[in-house]
Amino acid sequence: MPNGRASMCVLLAVCITCVPSFSASVGAGELRLSRSQYEDRVHAVWAGQVIGMLLAYPFEHRVGSVTWVDDFRQPTTWEPLDADCARVDDDWYYEIVALRGFERHGIEMTVEQLGQQWVADSAGSWGSSAQTRRLLAAGVKPPDTGHPRYNPLWYTIGPQFSADIYGAIAPGMPKVAGRLARNLGHIHGYAEGTDGAVFVAGMVSIAFAEKDPRQIVRKAATLIHPSSPYRQCLDMIIDMAEDGATFEKIARAIGDRWHIEYPATNNAVANGGFIAAGVWFGEGDLLKTVNLISQAADFTDADCNAANAGAVVGAMHGTKCLPRRLFEQLNDRIQGDKMGPVTFAPPVDERISDLARRTAAIGEKILDANGARVSMDKIFVPLQEPATQEPERFRLSDLMQYWNPDWELHGAGFGFRGGVRGTTFLEADVLATYPRDEVRGVSLRRSAKLSATPMLSFDVGVDGGRVWRLEVWVNNQRIDQRLVEGDQSGRKWEQVRIDLTQFAGQQVHLRLYQFVLFRNKRPPGTAYWRNLTLR
Numbered sequence: 001m002p003n004g005r006a007s008m009c010v011l012l013a014v015c016i017t018c019v020p021s022f023s024a025s026v027g028a029g030e031l032r033l034s035r036s037q038y039e040d041r042v043h044a045v046w047a048g049q050v051i052g053m054l055l056a057y058p059f060e061h062r063v064g065s066v067t068w069v070d071d072f073r074q075p076t077t078w079e080p081l082d083a084d085c086a087r088v089d090d091d092w093y094y095e096i097v098a099l100r101g102f103e104r105h106g107i108e109m110t111v112e113q114l115g116q117q118w119v120a121d122s123a124g125s126w127g128s129s130a131q132t133r134r135l136l137a138a139g140v141k142p143p144d145t146g147h148p149r150y151n152p153l154w155y156t157i158g159p160q161f162s163a164d165i166y167g168a169i170a171p172g173m174p175k176v177a178g179r180l181a182r183n184l185g186h187i188h189g190y191a192e193g194t195d196g197a198v199f200v201a202g203m204v205s206i207a208f209a210e211k212d213p214r215q216i217v218r219k220a221a222t223l224i225h226p227s228s229p230y231r232q233c234l235d236m237i238i239d240m241a242e243d244g245a246t247f248e249k250i251a252r253a254i255g256d257r258w259h260i261e262y263p264a265t266n267n268a269v270a271n272g273g274f275i276a277a278g279v280w281f282g283e284g285d286l287l288k289t290v291n292l293i294s295q296a297a298d299f300t301d302a303d304c305n306a307a308n309a310g311a312v313v314g315a316m317h318g319t320k321c322l323p324r325r326l327f328e329q330l331n332d333r334i335q336g337d338k339m340g341p342v343t344f345a346p347p348v349d350e351r352i353s354d355l356a357r358r359t360a361a362i363g364e365k366i367l368d369a370n371g372a373r374v375s376m377d378k379i380f381v382p383l384q385e386p387a388t389q390e391p392e393r394f395r396l397s398d399l400m401q402y403w404n405p406d407w408e409l410h411g412a413g414f415g416f417r418g419g420v421r422g423t424t425f426l427e428a429d430v431l432a433t434y435p436r437d438e439v440r441g442v443s444l445r446r447s448a449k450l451s452a453t454p455m456l457s458f459d460v461g462v463d464g465g466r467v468w469r470l471e472v473w474v475n476n477q478r479i480d481q482r483l484v485e486g487d488q489s490g491r492k493w494e495q496v497r498i499d500l501t502q503f504a505g506q507q508v509h510l511r512l513y514q515f516v517l518f519r520n521k522r523p524p525g526t527a528y529w530r531n532l533t534l535r
Helices: 035-059 090-105 111-121 127-137 164-168 174-185 192-207 213-221 229-242 247-261 268-282 286-295 302-317 324-329 352-369 396-403
Strands: 025-027 030-034 334-339 342-350 378-382 408-410 425-427 430-433 442-449 455-462 467-474 477-485 492-499 507-515 527-534
Touching (some): 030 035, 090 302, 090 334, 164 302, 164 352, 192 213, 192 268, 213 229, 213 302, 268 286, 342 352, 442 527, 455 467, 455 477
Antiparallel strands (some): 334 342, 425 430, 442 507, 467 477
């Protein structure tokens, strides 16, 4: 979500780097590049994601494209170019911050040190990244800032759209790229969120050595454990494509299967699937790839997806693959002093070519530390085969281990924040829930042997203007039901106290339900629970 000031922009002429006489090649398990070729590919990673984002921005969280897009200046509420320079955007700002972190802390930068760089650079404008900024200000340290215990948007695309740089600094070394993406992606995501980072970083890394986009997708997918929903989405896409399904059929299947499971338009799994399908069918052509992603579905994070795919195409071919007219409109410049609610100090003022040079310098150090040979003008990289990472899984029911481990959570869904429906997360000592299936609702369950004077007590809350229905069951008997209704004054709480004397001394099964499917003048919303005790 970009912003910037026209007065800051400076027009700079830029030429597309010519391909040097030392030809890039792959042979005998080795990637061979001149240093200028490597820098040119990295330049294309940066510029490719900028071009992809600017082209697809009009379709972000909106209806998708139905016509060919090849121009930045489309009907939109935001002008992507301000006096012919690219405005700062989160699709590349967090990578700029990571680059500064590597320069400050070295190639072994930890996620804690990356967090320090986030604070110094005022990073964190939207989504899981804004949650990280809030948590850092509250004293929570990375990697906890991305963990589901603290970050309610851990499964969204923050790590995914920030991961291109980790592939760029580990060309031909997807295991290294994937490790960096996983570890550093924990600053604003976890599990599905960082699976997306691993996949994107892996594709960019592999693209330096592989020119078949289908192979890039196949190989990068193997970095992620098969138990992950993210990997299962990728496997579905690959299987369908290999069986002859069209891009359009696959895109519909991604939406039908994975956008239902993860309704938020910025979720990592479905958006990662659109990236994979776009790269697979894009034939290494930037405009075709970006247009496929823009047309994939309604209400996706199209600009972020196109940026990631643009970085993959850039890594494959270098700046010669970028549409010259669009490339030159960037004027080698990214500028801006604000992004959403966050003002930068100092403002962003970066040449894209300088970002490429500095990124390549970090990459050469990482390559050297991982067995590559970097000479005066040539780089020889021993190619890595992707290796599946250990699983990183988190289910919404796992939140109970941090909230109240005596109870189980059933039927919770990811939902959608921002005043639409509801979602499931922890907020300090409060559990928020919303059903995965609105017919069946959410339930908190526990079996217990009751005391001689048993009492069940808890607080329930609801957002202003919202409503949900509470039902309390003991064994097969419903002993309480009520509407939890909010007025317009904000979140409302009420205490529930239930005398269980009639079941004293018995082994019982307790169920507390949240239902949202019923007639009411108010729309349904998130249920909030706290202070759940049984004595």
